[in-house]
Amino acid sequence: MRVVRSFGWRMIERPMHIGFITMEPKTLFIPHYLDSSLIIFIRRGEAKIGLIYKDELGERRLKSGDIYHIPGSAFYLVNTGEGQRLHIICSIDQSESLRLGAFQSFFIGGGTYPTSVLSGFEPETLSTAFNGSMMAPHVNPTATEYGVVLRGTGTIQIVYPNGTQAMKVKVAEGDVFWVPRSRTEGPFEFFGFTTSARKNRPQFLAGASSVLRTLKGPELAAAYGMSNESLNHLLEAQRESVILPSASAAPPDMAKKKVDRVQKAMRSYDSDMIID
Structure with a gap:
């Protein structure tokens, strides 16, 4: 995928960016999250698109x-044409809550190249997220999130869109922070607010209401290089949606197996963002 960005001049209230996608026959554009609206034009070929609409997976040919x-939202593309390349022209309309000319995107699937955004979280964090107390990893599409610690201590873990860790820091009573992630022993209370009055629905990356569970299917399984059965076992393990139970209650051997299994899944596929 190649993107031509707008200059973002001051007289342009909402600059748009143009993208070009070329896919070989029977390939998948790895599940991707984009915080801005995307308008696609099928210049040549046939495609199946899957996206999350009203918390459900919708597909369109x-x-x-x-x-x-x-x-x-999160979406994926499949080249369904027999023996022909798929050529797509798309326009990216930046999210209104972001600064001029900026938009954010990251891969949900993938392994080494491209790196999934989940790779930035430590294996222990992911093992808790997918089945273990922590607030599920998530992204706010249209706002920045802040919090104030009211009681106890906790740990904040933030990752970059490219799947590397941006920050991991301990917080305590009276601290102000961005994006809560987990806690240590003892209760942890915080008060949070966002910077946008527009409708903002957090997009969870793990848990029963995660975008991964909504997108689950052969396309997501292919993105992680694993079978549908293994993918379902991984995603269905966590029954909670927002506040996830602690993995510390599990026996040590079970906890280690969870960490190893999740770590392997997050790094299982080594390929391009468009895969066979």
Whole structure:
């Protein structure tokens, strides 16, 4: 995928960026999250698109000449044409809550290249997220999130969109922080607020309401290089949605197996963002 960015001049209230996607026959554009609206035009070929709409997975088949709008969310593309390349032209309309000319995107699937955003979290964090107390890893599409610690101590872990760790820091009573992630022993209370009055629905990356569970299917399994059965076992293990139970209650051997299994899944696929 190649993106041509707008200059973002002051007279342009909402600059747009143009993208070009070329896919070989029977390939998958790895599940991707974009915080801005995407309008795609099928210049040549046929495709199947999957995206999250009203917390459910929706799929649509498109052919040459079709135009389709994807609101800021997680999505994937499959080249369904027999023996032909898929050529797509798309426009990216930046999220209104972000600074001029900026938009954010990251891969949900993938392993080494491209790196999944989940790779930035430590294996112990992921093992708790996928089945273990912590607040599920998430992203706010249209706002920055702040919090004030009211009682106890906790740990904040933040990752970059490229799947590397940005920060891991301990917080205590009276501290102000961005994006809560987990806690240590003892209760942890915080008060949080976001910077946007617009409708902002956190997109969870783990848990029963995660975008991964909504997107689960052969396409997501292919993105992680694992079977549908293994993917379902991993995603269905966590029954909670927002506040996830602690993995510390599990026996040491079980906890280690969870860490090893999740770590292997997050790094299982070594390929390009468009895969066979």
